[in-house]
Amino acid sequence: MANVFEFVAETRSATGSSAAKIVRRQGKVPAVIYGGSEAPAMLVLDHNELLKQLAHEAVYSHVLDIKVDGRTEKAILKHIQRHPAKPQILHIDFMRVDESHKVKVHVPLHFINEATSIGVKKGGAVSHAMADVEVACMPSALPEFIEVDMANVDVGVTLHLSDLVLPAGVEIPELQQGSEHDHPVVQISKPKGESASEEASA
Incomplete structure (x- = not known):
């Protein structure tokens, strides 16, 4: 995690x-920071500076430096309330991080080799069921994103949570709840018209 967000x-x-x-x-945003052994603290941040920070995808999956009144606390973004019609942040929640305890964070999925995948070359269409996934790990092991390699995915194949290749020390809490929670992540469906032609042939 080379990026440092303050x-x-x-x-x-x-x-x-x-x-x-x-x-x-x-021109400011009300916020709260909570968690750990300290009481929740009410904060305000500059709106324009906050928008600049939130423009970086990596900020959502990083341990952040929250500088408050001269001291710095480690935290992660837990919730952002946005205006439904304007590019405005209404409220933001930070959760303090203890370096000795695991955190749960939603990490973006990066899909690679889609255009050159086996299924797409056959005319299949890629359909994403997820854009991010919740992971659990120590703060020092928090990945910026999870890469999903589509190169060998054929037509009719669906990748599930259990198919994701995770960095060392990172796990998906959803999978600990049983096989029924092994949700689909992405699939390559048959080319349009193929199903109809198959039914006609049958």
């Missing part, structure tokens, strides 16, 4: 919806 925040004392509206009118 969020500069200030503490805030006023709470409630009216106080949050005042913060937003000032």
